[in-house]
Amino acid sequence: MADKATIVVFSGDLDKVLAAFIIATGAAAQGMDVTMFFTFWGLNAIKKDKGPIKGAKNWMQKMMGMMNRGGASRLPLSKFNMGGMGKMMMKKIMKSQNVTTLPELMEAAIDLDVKLWPCKMSMDVMGVGKEDLIPETGNPVGVAAYTAEAAQSKLNLFI
Amino acid sequence: MDFDVELDTLGKQCPIPIVKTAKKMKELEVGQVLRVLSDDEGIKEDMPAWANTTGNEFLGIEEEDGMYICYVKKVTQ
Numbered sequence: 503m504a505d506k507a508t509i510v511v512f513s514g515d516l517d518k519v520l521a522a523f524i525i526a527t528g529a530a531a532q533g534m535d536v537t538m539f540f541t542f543w544g545l546n547a548i549k550k551d552k553g554p555i556k557g558a559k560n561w562m563q564k565m566m567g568m569m570n571r572g573g574a575s576r577l578p579l580s581k582f583n584m585g586g587m588g589k590m591m592m593k594k595i596m597k598s599q600n601v602t603t604l605p606e607l608m609e610a611a612i613d614l615d616v617k618l619w620p621c622k623m624s625m626d627v628m629g630v631g632k633e634d635l636i637p638e639t640g641n642p643v644g645v646a647a648y649t650a651e652a653a654q655s656k657l658n659l660f661i
Numbered sequence: 662m663d664f665d666v667e668l669d670t671l672g673k674q675c676p677i678p679i680v681k682t683a684k685k686m687k688e689l690e691v692g693q694v695l696r697v698l699s700d701d702e703g704i705k706e707d708m709p710a711w712a713n714t715t716g717n718e719f720l721g722i723e724e725e726d727g728m729y730i731c732y733v734k735k736v737t738q
Binding site: 524527528530531600602607613 | 682
């Protein structure tokens with residue numbers, strides 16, 4: 503059986519999510535069975551680019567959904583974002599250095615059968631429905647589903 | 662060095678050369694040799710590591726004006 507790798511994606515920052523997907527695709531390319539568990543701000547990475555969210559049940563969730571729209575191409579930088587200016591410059595630099603963009607890397611991950619699991623509790627808190635997430639996302643799971651995978655993994659990260 | 666299939670990853674940064682190598686390797690028969698072109702210096706360490714982990718044989722690497730030419734032999738299915 504193939505070795506397993508699990509990655510918790512807690513952050514919704516572009517740079518951190520990019521690192522998570524580079525490791526995920528690298529591990530999958532080495533024949534590992536990779537599961538990514540998206541929780542809290544990390545959910546933004548697997549949200550559809552079309553906001554605002556539809557799963558919101560009250561005005562607070564709706565407001566949070568507006569301010570926290572998500573989508574792989576919308577994530578901010580963890581440092582020097584400067585209202586999007588820093589991110590724009592970073593994207594330009596990365597392009598000139600031939601760095602693969604996050605949406606391309608996510609496509610590669612999906613192609614390599616990396617599993618994308620959303621955390622049910624975070625979805626409930628943020629009012630994010632299954633319909634707000636990209637179609638490749640797996641069923642919403644709880645902590646036990648993650649720990650069961652993590653316990654069998656040789657590589658386990660929290661990003 | 663002789664090879665059966667060539668993969669061009671020029672202009673691609675980590676992790677794409679390895680991701681494409683893994684994908685291409687699936688198309689090869691056991692015993693065939695894949696030649697991978699890359700201009701990412703990281704490939705010098707990455708390709709032997711990838712071959713080692715996946716149970717394939719790393720045959721060597723040639724360097725030509727900033728281009729790295731790697732040879733990997735398919736050992737397992």
